[in-house]
Amino acid sequence: EADIYQTPRYLVIGTGKKITLECSQTMGHDKMYWYQQDPGMELHLIHYSYGVNSTEKGDLSSESTVSRIRTEHFPLTLESARPSHTSQYLCASSEYGAGNEQFFGPGTRLTVL
Amino acid sequence: GNSVTQMEGPVTLSEEAFLTINCTYTATGYPSLFWYVQYPGEGLQLLLKATKADDKGSNKGFEATYRKETTSFHLEKGSVQVSDSAVYFCALDLNFGNEKLTFGTGTRLTIIP
Numbered sequence: 120e121a122d123i124y125q126t127p128r129y130l131v132i133g134t135g136k137k138i139t140l141e142c143s144q145t146m147g148h149d150k151m152y153w154y155q156q157d158p159g160m161e162l163h164l165i166h167y168s169y170g171v172n173s174t175e176k177g178d179l180s181s182e183s184t185v186s187r188i189r190t191e192h193f194p195l196t197l198e199s200a201r202p203s204h205t206s207q208y209l210c211a212s213s214e215y216g217a218g219n220e221q222f223f224g225p226g227t228r229l230t231v232l
Numbered sequence: 233g234n235s236v237t238q239m240e241g242p243v244t245l246s247e248e249a250f251l252t253i254n255c256t257y258t259a260t261g262y263p264s265l266f267w268y269v270q271y272p273g274e275g276l277q278l279l280l281k282a283t284k285a286d287d288k289g290s291n292k293g294f295e296a297t298y299r300k301e302t303t304s305f306h307l308e309k310g311s312v313q314v315s316d317s318a319v320y321f322c323a324l325d326l327n328f329g330n331e332k333l334t335f336g337t338g339t340r341l342t343i344i345p
Binding site: 177211 | 276277283319321325
């Protein structure tokens with residue numbers, strides 16, 4: 120079983136609120152990722168990190184921001200939530216090197232009213 | 233650019249039927265290929281992988297062979313069970329560069345008893 124955790128699992132919040140989605144892993148992986156999964160199941164990479172103090176934008180533009188101050192922790196923040204941010208957010212991590220498995224957390228389902 | 237095209241769903245089969253989910257890819261170089269599975273309410277987990285041409289990945293009765301000549305990585309299982317009901321994602325990871333996964337759009341599989 121993968122040791123990667125996301126909290127909260129479900130979040131319902133009003134428009135304009137600031138939110139932080141937590142992601143932690145205990146495997147010592149340098150690489151971490153955030154994906155947005157739409158209702159049609161498709162996955163979109165929105166942020167990734169190669170290690171502490173490294174953050175990069177993914178393939179899908181997102182209004183969210185991320186930080187990587189500790190290896191095990193990769194939180195995602197939305198400064199002002201909007202209904203268009205309603206989605207499933209999945210965090211993942213992996214070791215360096217090609218062909219390595221990405222381990223996924225259980226996801227956070229965010230609903231913005 | 234790099235892309236993964238997989239069979240559109242949803243796919244509905246009876247228990248013990250033979251399963252094939254098609255996956256083809258476009259990539260520069262020689263990617264690693266993966267199948268990930270997502271059970272209801274969970275994150276993705278690796279089902280199987282192959283890192284070079286002609287390799288066969290296998291797990292839980294599922295198999296897929298890396299076919300460079302046809303740029304394919306089709307997922308097969310000889311006899312499906314109700315517990316195989318899930319969403320299946322084909323993905324590739326370039327064996328150089330920043331090693332981000334490129335996912336297909338996912339195929340929802342439902343097995344009827």
